Amino acid sequence: MAGIGTMTFYDPSSGTFGALGHGINDIDTALLMPLQSGSIMYASVTDVKKGLSGTPGELHGAFQVDQDLGSLYANTPSGVFGSLSDQSLLGDAQALEVATRQDVKLGPATILSNIAGDRVEEYTVEITKVYPGSQGETRDLMLKVTDQRLLDATGGIVQGMSGSPIIQGDYIIGAVTHVVVDDPTKGYGIFITKMLEEA
Numbered sequence: 001m002a003g004i005g006t007m008t009f010y011d012p013s014s015g016t017f018g019a020l021g022h023g024i025n026d027i028d029t030a031l032l033m034p035l036q037s038g039s040i041m042y043a044s045v046t047d048v049k050k051g052l053s054g055t056p057g058e059l060h061g062a063f064q065v066d067q068d069l070g071s072l073y074a075n076t077p078s079g080v081f082g083s084l085s086d087q088s089l090l091g092d093a094q095a096l097e098v099a100t101r102q103d104v105k106l107g108p109a110t111i112l113s114n115i116a117g118d119r120v121e122e123y124t125v126e127i128t129k130v131y132p133g134s135q136g137e138t139r140d141l142m143l144k145v146t147d148q149r150l151l152d153a154t155g156g157i158v159q160g161m162s163g164s165p166i167i168q169g170d171y172i173i174g175a176v177t178h179v180v181v182d183d184p185t186k187g188y189g190i191f192i193t194k195m196l197e198e199a
Contacts, residue, residue: 004043004061006113006163008175008195010084010093016199017070020079020163021175021190022138038072040082041065042089044118051155051184059115059160077137078190078198079163079175099171101191104130104141109168111143111176113161115153123147127168128186138177139188141166157187165192 007019017040023032042064051057069089072082084090106129110122129142143166145156154161157179164176172192180186 002063004045004059004160005080006161006165006175007040007089008079008163008165009172009192010087010090011199012095015083015085016081017084018079018081018163018175018195018199021177021195022079022162023075023077024080032077033075035072035075035080038075038080038082039068040070040072040084040089041068042118045114045116045160048115048154048158050153051158051179053182053184056179056181057155057158057184059154059158061160074198076198078194081199096167096172097170098192098196099168099173100193101130101140103171104168104173104191106130107168108146109143109166109173111161111164111166113150113164113176115150115161122167123150125166127166127173137194138190140191140194141174141189142180143176143187143189145185145187151185154184156184158184161187 010017043061047060069086070084074081124147125143166174174189178188
């Protein structure tokens with residue numbers, strides 16, 4: 001099984017990474033798939049199917065199957081996790097402070113996503129709701145895409161953007177997990193603290 005997704009975080013002290021912000025489920029049973037083995041590898045986004053009301057969009061891409069960057073060790077409801085052996089993927093990534101649930105505020109934020117080639121860009125969003133309790137494993141907050149560039153290119157949140165880090169101020173607060181199918185400008189996010197606890 002292979003798919004496009006986004007690496008959310010990397011911890012240089014342990015070599016651990018987390019991605020997707022949700023688990024990989026069997027398409028027929030909707031149950032979490034058991035993980036026997038898996039790899040993370042480079043992917044280049046080649047095409048975007050734009051999201052429309054009632055029809056989720058998606059990123060299409062090409063994998064560089066000749067170079068494993070690391071191995072997966074867990075497929076959980078809060079994401080997939082593994083160890084990174086090749087750090088060339090990181091480029092000049094900067095460390096961020098981790099926000100707790102109490103740190104997350106309604107209002108402006110950004111997400112980091114790759115929607116073309118291998119270039120990660122920052123896009124503006126707004127946190128519109130922070131749920132007081134868990135709304136399922138992956139729905140801790142709701143966001144709305146406000147960046148016109150992203151709206152023009154994708155229609156909002158599309159499949160393949162799962163795991164895109166959500167940043168507010170100087171903090172990483174979570175990751176994009178799902179699109180609101182009836183309104184692709186909106187999506188859900190998981191708190192980063194949940195992903196770090198699972199890792």
